[in-house]
Amino acid sequence: MKQFECATLVPGCEWHTRANEEAEVIRRAVEHMRLVHGETVIRENMVQNIRARVREAKKEDAA
Numbered sequence: 001m002k003q004f005e006c007a008t009l010v011p012g013c014e015w016h017t018r019a020n021e022e023a024e025v026i027r028r029a030v031e032h033m034r035l036v037h038g039e040t041v042i043r044e045n046m047v048q049n050i051r052a053r054v055r056e057a058k059k060e061d062a063a
């Protein structure tokens with residue numbers, strides 16, 4: 001299980017997501033950036049920033 005917390009990239013944003021596959025977490029995060037943060041052009045740089053912040057989800061922080 002992988003997870004991404006938007007606050008690691010956009011301070012103050014409480015959105016987070018988790019999925020079994022890193023690729024799925026990144027896909028959802030990119031979609032969130034586009035919809036919520038108005039990033040209409042997804043730069044490769046942003047994908048790298050997201051990927052660098054995806055981490056292993058621990059069972060105890062079950063949402």
Ligand SMILES: [Zn+2]
Pocket residue numbers: 006007010013014015032036037
């Ligand atoms: Zn966000």
